Amino acid sequence: MDQSSSSKISAKNSDNENEHAVLKKKAAFLIIASFAMGILGGILGSNISNGNINTNFGGGNKTYKVTEQSAVIDVVKKVSPAVVSITSESSTLGFFGQVQRTKSSGTGFIVDPNGLIVTNKHVVADQNAKYSVFTSDGKEYKAEIKAQDSLTDLAFIKIDAKGLPVADLGNSDDLQVGQSVIAIGNALGQYQNTVTTGVVSGIGRAIEAGDSTGGSAENLENVIQTDAAINPGNSGGPLVNIGGQVIGINTAVDQQGQLIGFAIPISMIKKQIDSVKISGKIERPILGIRYIPITKEFAARNNLKTEKGALVYGGSDPGVLPGSPAAKAGIKDGDIILKMGNDELNQNHSVTGLLQKYSPGDKVTLTILRDSKEQKIDVTLGKN
Numbered sequence: 207m208d209q210s211s212s213s214k215i216s217a218k219n220s221d222n223e224n225e226h227a228v229l230k231k232k233a234a235f236l237i238i239a240s241f242a243m244g245i246l247g248g249i250l251g252s253n254i255s256n257g258n259i260n261t262n263f264g265g266g267n268k269t270y271k272v273t274e275q276s277a278v279i280d281v282v283k284k285v286s287p288a289v290v291s292i293t294s295e296s297s298t299l300g301f302f303g304q305v306q307r308t309k310s311s312g313t314g315f316i317v318d319p320n321g322l323i324v325t326n327k328h329v330v331a332d333q334n335a336k337y338s339v340f341t342s343d344g345k346e347y348k349a350e351i352k353a354q355d356s357l358t359d360l361a362f363i364k365i366d367a368k369g370l371p372v373a374d375l376g377n378s379d380d381l382q383v384g385q386s387v388i389a390i391g392n393a394l395g396q397y398q399n400t401v402t403t404g405v406v407s408g409i410g411r412a413i414e415a416g417d418s419t420g421g422s423a424e425n426l427e428n429v430i431q432t433d434a435a436i437n438p439g440n441s442g443g444p445l446v447n448i449g450g451q452v453i454g455i456n457t458a459v460d461q462q463g464q465l466i467g468f469a470i471p472i473s474m475i476k477k478q479i480d481s482v483k484i485s486g487k488i489e490r491p492i493l494g495i496r497y498i499p500i501t502k503e504f505a506a507r508n509n510l511k512t513e514k515g516a517l518v519y520g521g522s523d524p525g526v527l528p529g530s531p532a533a534k535a536g537i538k539d540g541d542i543i544l545k546m547g548n549d550e551l552n553q554n555h556s557v558t559g560l561l562q563k564y565s566p567g568d569k570v571t572l573t574i575l576r577d578s579k580e581q582k583i584d585v586t587l588g589k590n
Contacts, residue, residue: 277448278403281388284450286399287342287371288316289443291392292325292349292363296335313391313443314339314363315373315452317479321347321365324479325442326457327354330361339365342399353478353488358562359426359457360475361442362482373444375479376451378471381406381430389434389456389467391443404434404465410554413458413468427559429468430454436467445469474562481565491564491587494530495537496520499556511578514552516543535585537574544580545573561587 292312312329316322323339330337330351337349347365354361385406393400408431432445436456445454454469481489497516498504505513518525518532518541525539526532537543543551546560547570564570566589571582 281450288373291340294335312441321367327361329442355488376453378453378473388446391440393437402435407431433465490590494527494532531588542575
């Protein structure tokens with residue numbers, strides 16, 4: 207072996223030794239780094255599991271809370287003081303002369319600091335029952351029925367109190383399917399201010415709501431569908447958006463489905479709230495017509511040129527009531543009302559339902575179809 211070859215081999219061995227040393231250093235660094243990251247990950251994981259992320263990198267300690275969870279908590283804290291439980295007790299005479307006592311419960315929420323409360327009509331339907339209200343701070347008050355409206359399953363009761371917390375009313379006209387909502391109520395009549403969460407599952411629904419006995423039923427239009435659990439006892443309680451504003455009144459559930467509940471839009475009843483505050487009673491606007499909602503099937507059977515709207519028709523009675531706002535405006539039997547203002551009449555929006563957006567004395571423009579021609583007629587609404 208010549209000298210040059212030996213030098214090359216020595217140099218190569220030296221290079222191998224240096225490379226081996228470098229690899230050892232790198233391995234040691236990776237082990238230390240991995241260990242450090244493991245500790246940091248454990249700290250972060252612990253804090254994330256608690257709903258927080260804490261960071262401390264030499265520049266102070268900061269806490270970041272999970273937004274959605276904290277938002278729901280904030281909403282509950284804001285709204286719950288205005289939510290009340292309503293109980294009723296009635297007595298009936300049994301077959302053998304014994305007195306039978308019946309108890310039921312529901313929910314409501316305060317809309318005036320002087321004790322005015324909104325709930326469902328079916329919660330306070332028994333005029334002979336005695337009603338009590340329990341506020342969130344545990345106080346009990348005797349309640350008086352102020353007004354009821356079967357058209358919207360709405361009722362107002364009053365308690366003798368001052369300076370009460372009031373629910374913030376939102377705008378249900380801007381609701382979107384998929385929007386987060388929160389229901390608060392006296393679930394099953396024994397779990398006061400129970401909170402459930404969900405989303406708006408549908409809007410503009412038309413349903414027939416009845417009690418558990420099947421003894422009464424009401425047609426409710428333009429209601430909100432939600433998957434937030436609404437249990438017996440929740441009726442009359444608020445459905446709230448993530449901003450803490452009431453956007454509906456929980457009123458019914460579909461017993462054949464799961465998590466299919468319905469709420470009356472708050473925008474439909476703001477007018478009635480104002481009316482009761484001012485006059486002490488519900489005053490609804492009236493148009494003064496009898497009508498038939500038009501469907502595809504009805505239009506086909508009667509050779510109508512439209513599959514939507516309301517046909518002014520009373521059968522053996524006049525379709526337009528004499529002296530009514532409709533009569534004064536020139537509405538005639540056989541007219542088809544297509545729109546009320548900017549709202550189109552269809553299977554989810556009837557004349558009766560759309561009228562709830564207005565007050566007595568309001569002027570509304572009706573788009574009608576008469577003799578196959580569209581025209582607009584202004585009507586000044588009357589009062590029931």
